[in-house]
Amino acid sequence: MNNETSVSQPAAAPEAAPVSHMKLIWSLAAAVILLGLAGALYYFKGGMVPAADTDPKTVGIIYFRQQLRAVEGFKAQLGELGYSNITFKDVEITLNPNFMDDIKRETEKMLDEKVDLIFASFEHHAKTAVDVTKARNDSTPIVFMTRFHDPVEYGIVSSYKFPGGNATGVATDLIEIVGKTLSFLKEIDPSIQKIGVFGEGFMIPGVGVRFYEEVKKQAPKLGLAIVEYKTSVPPPQVEAAWRETAAKIKEGDIDALFHIAGHFFEAHDGMPGQETAEYELAKRLKIPHTAPLEDLPGGGHFSYSNDDFFAGKQAGVMAHKIFTGTKPADIPVEFGAQNDLTLHLKRAREDGIVFPNSMLFIAKTKIEE
Amino acid sequence: MKKITLHTKLAALLIGIALIPLAVTTYVIHAKFKRTLEAQAIAFGHQLGATAAAQITSFVRSELDVLDYVGLLYHPQISSGTGITGAVLESVLFKSQNFVDISVTDKNGRQLTRKNRLLTVMPQDLRSITDSVPFLAVRQQGIYLGPAYNREGKPFFDLGRKIVDLDGDFAGGVFAQVDAKVMPLLLGEVSKIAGPGGRVYIVNDKGLIVAHPDLSYMLAERDLSNLPLIRNIARNSSEAMTAEIYINEMGHEVLGSVHPMTIELFGDSRELTRINWFVVTEQPVETVFREAERVKWSVLLIALIVAIVAGATAYFLAERLTAEDNALRGENAHIASD
Numbered sequence: 034m035n036n037e038t039s040v041s042q043p044a045a046a047p048e049a050a051p052v053s054h055m056k057l058i059w060s061l062a063a064a065v066i067l068l069g070l071a072g073a074l075y076y077f078k079g080g081m082v083p084a085a086d087t088d089p090k091t092v093g094i095i096y097f098r099q100q101l102r103a104v105e106g107f108k109a110q111l112g113e114l115g116y117s118n119i120t121f122k123d124v125e126i127t128l129n130p131n132f133m134d135d136i137k138r139e140t141e142k143m144l145d146e147k148v149d150l151i152f153a154s155f156e157h158h159a160k161t162a163v164d165v166t167k168a169r170n171d172s173t174p175i176v177f178m179t180r181f182h183d184p185v186e187y188g189i190v191s192s193y194k195f196p197g198g199n200a201t202g203v204a205t206d207l208i209e210i211v212g213k214t215l216s217f218l219k220e221i222d223p224s225i226q227k228i229g230v231f232g233e234g235f236m237i238p239g240v241g242v243r244f245y246e247e248v249k250k251q252a253p254k255l256g257l258a259i260v261e262y263k264t265s266v267p268p269p270q271v272e273a274a275w276r277e278t279a280a281k282i283k284e285g286d287i288d289a290l291f292h293i294a295g296h297f298f299e300a301h302d303g304m305p306g307q308e309t310a311e312y313e314l315a316k317r318l319k320i321p322h323t324a325p326l327e328d329l330p331g332g333g334h335f336s337y338s339n340d341d342f343f344a345g346k347q348a349g350v351m352a353h354k355i356f357t358g359t360k361p362a363d364i365p366v367e368f369g370a371q372n373d374l375t376l377h378l379k380r381a382r383e384d385g386i387v388f389p390n391s392m393l394f395i396a397k398t399k400i401e402e
Numbered sequence: 403m404k405k406i407t408l409h410t411k412l413a414a415l416l417i418g419i420a421l422i423p424l425a426v427t428t429y430v431i432h433a434k435f436k437r438t439l440e441a442q443a444i445a446f447g448h449q450l451g452a453t454a455a456a457q458i459t460s461f462v463r464s465e466l467d468v469l470d471y472v473g474l475l476y477h478p479q480i481s482s483g484t485g486i487t488g489a490v491l492e493s494v495l496f497k498s499q500n501f502v503d504i505s506v507t508d509k510n511g512r513q514l515t516r517k518n519r520l521l522t523v524m525p526q527d528l529r530s531i532t533d534s535v536p537f538l539a540v541r542q543q544g545i546y547l548g549p550a551y552n553r554e555g556k557p558f559f560d561l562g563r564k565i566v567d568l569d570g571d572f573a574g575g576v577f578a579q580v581d582a583k584v585m586p587l588l589l590g591e592v593s594k595i596a597g598p599g600g601r602v603y604i605v606n607d608k609g610l611i612v613a614h615p616d617l618s619y620m621l622a623e624r625d626l627s628n629l630p631l632i633r634n635i636a637r638n639s640s641e642a643m644t645a646e647i648y649i650n651e652m653g654h655e656v657l658g659s660v661h662p663m664t665i666e667l668f669g670d671s672r673e674l675t676r677i678n679w680f681v682v683t684e685q686p687v688e689t690v691f692r693e694a695e696r697v698k699w700s701v702l703l704i705a706l707i708v709a710i711v712a713g714a715t716a717y718f719l720a721e722r723l724t725a726e727d728n729a730l731r732g733e734n735a736h737i738a739s740d
Contacts, residue, residue, distance in 0.1 A: 064710055183554075193555045194622055204555055212522040254524055354618070365621035368555035371499060371581065372519060391489050395496035 093143035099327040100154035106345025130268040177202030201361040205369035212251040229287030234264035240295025272298040292324035344369040373397035416716035447683035451661025469563035503579040540575040557582035585613035599686040631658040656684040
């Protein structure tokens with residue numbers, strides 16, 4: 034018997050196709066490499082410096098020529114804070130009898146153009162901007178500077194600590210330096226008694242009036258008398274009236290000249306502006322002449338006030354806070370930097386004005402050229 | 403219910419053997435690393451607090467030294483006359499960027515002279531400050547350091563220093579109003595060290611801001627006593643060197659630490675003039691734990707790679723280990739079907 038026994042051999046393990054295995058291996062290797070690359074990217078990304086704020090913004094700036102330093106400071110500060118994509122719409126307002134109308138019109142134009150913020154570099158601009166935005170129910174933030182008026186008394190903000198509304202800013206007060214400025218005149222020449230001032234009619238109502246009131250209030254404390262030159266002619270003729278008045282002033286009529294900021298006429302057609310014309314008068318009379326720092330480039334032997342540039346920088350910081358989400362109402366009004374003495378040594382030397390050592394020692398800035 | 407194959411079970415076991423120790427180790431190391439970073443950040447916060455405290459103390463002491471020199475000018479047995487000393491006093495006032503007003507009194511509190519950066523002070527403007535807090539403090543302790551206060555957008559604090567005669571008896575005082583705008587500048591510099599989003603500021607024992615890198619906080623006299631860390635100070639001012647994580651008033655999650663600051667100034671009566679201020683240092687949690695986060699994600703990535711490799715390896719190993727078993731099962735099934 035031929036018994037054939039057939040024993041089945043265990044089936045061989047099915048061998049996977051080599052091509053399929055290779056594919057799998059390569060896929061795994063690729064996945065590992067990709068993951069490694071992603072990890073490296075994540076790791077190094079963590080050490081990168083975030084990009085500067087490049088959100089486009091538009092800032093409307095409304096100013097008088099005298100506040101140009103403030104505008105420069107404002108822009109410089111925003112630049113230092115990393116803003117590189119701001120469009121500034123600068124509007125200079127010329128001091129003239131209708132300047133308030135000009136400010137209102139330009140402010141409305143800025144609001145129509147949907148600026149992100151308004152920088153008003155003077156109280157008149159600020160008050161107008163606050164009133165216009167209120168009337169339009171517009172919440173565009175306003176950062177301001179004041180020079181002659183208390184921002185609370187002037188109705189721009191409700192208090193220093195809690196400004197309320199859509200405005201905040203930097204208060205710089207020229208009024209508070211009047212007494213000290215007069216005392217510096219006394220230091221230059223203790224025999225000074227008569228201070229010449231181009232007052233009523235020669236200064237723009239609402240700008241220099243409060244400043245002049247303070248001059249009149251402080252002068253008697255130092256034994257000084259005010260000699261006021263006035264005019265009643267309407268604005269277009271003020272410049273001619275000023276020249277006529279100045280021509281009549283003789284040596285000895287006044288001992289010093291105090292420039293009241295907020296004057297009427299500007300330089301034109303080769304003719305000097307009022308602060309320069311006053312300086313030329315002081316030069317002729319050989320008497321010291323003082324003017325606020327913003328008017329010193331035009332005329333004057335010395336100035337005691339703060340530099341608008343730094344106030345502008347303070348305002349720039351406030352704008353940054355607003356851009357980063359703080360409401361103007363929550364940013365207290367700040368006061369400007371310290372007042373410092375600036376001496377124009379070149380003019381003084383030419384005009385025979387001698388500063389005492391006490392002033393030379395404490396002066397922060399001495400202009401030689 | 404479908405049975406899980408031996409192949410799948412083996413693959414899962416091998417993956418588990420590879421990954422579970424890795425996961426546990428990673429978790430433990432990450433937790434320890436975070437604790438180390440937190441401890442380092444707290445120590446760093448206290449260092450910054452100590453730096454800020456030292457800077458403010460140094461500033462106050464330097465201003466008091468100036469007042470000491472002014473006191474010499476008006477020393478009753480040395481003074482050479484008010485004409486010269488008045489001019490020198492004005493020079494001191496203007497050369498210092500911080501003094502706003504300096505006055506000198508005799509031993510009865512009557513002002514002998516006063517210079518102000520804004521006001522023209524005439525002899526008739528001088529008055530008596532006999533009953534004022536600064537004069538009484540200077541007469542009793544030799545020193546006065548007043549709290550910070552605001553006046554129409556201007557932050558100030560007051561200082562006072564005694565004048566003694568050659569016998570060491572009280573002969574008057576020198577008083578100054580100091581522009582506190584220097585405080586944000588000093589703290590701003592220290593805050594920069596705390597890194598982006600970090601800040602260092604000072605509160606009193608009621609949680610009110612005394613000094614802050616942002617002047618607005620000082621001008622608004624912000625009350626931060628609702629922050630957990632500062633609430634602790636207000637509750638128990640003797641509790642020192644605390645630290646915790648909280649959401650600050652700006653909505654940022656921060657690690658805050660408190661460094662008690664006591665300006666100790668030796669006065670006339672050999673007693674200490676103390677002022678209980680607290681330096682708070684805040685560091686964003688994101689910054690503090692940034693390295694731990696980066697390590698966490700790196701480790702997760704590595705774990706993922708390990709998982710893929712381990713998975714593939716486990717798959718092949720399981721396949722090889724179960725190959726013969728599968729073949730037997732296949733043959734058995736074949737025989738059974740015959």
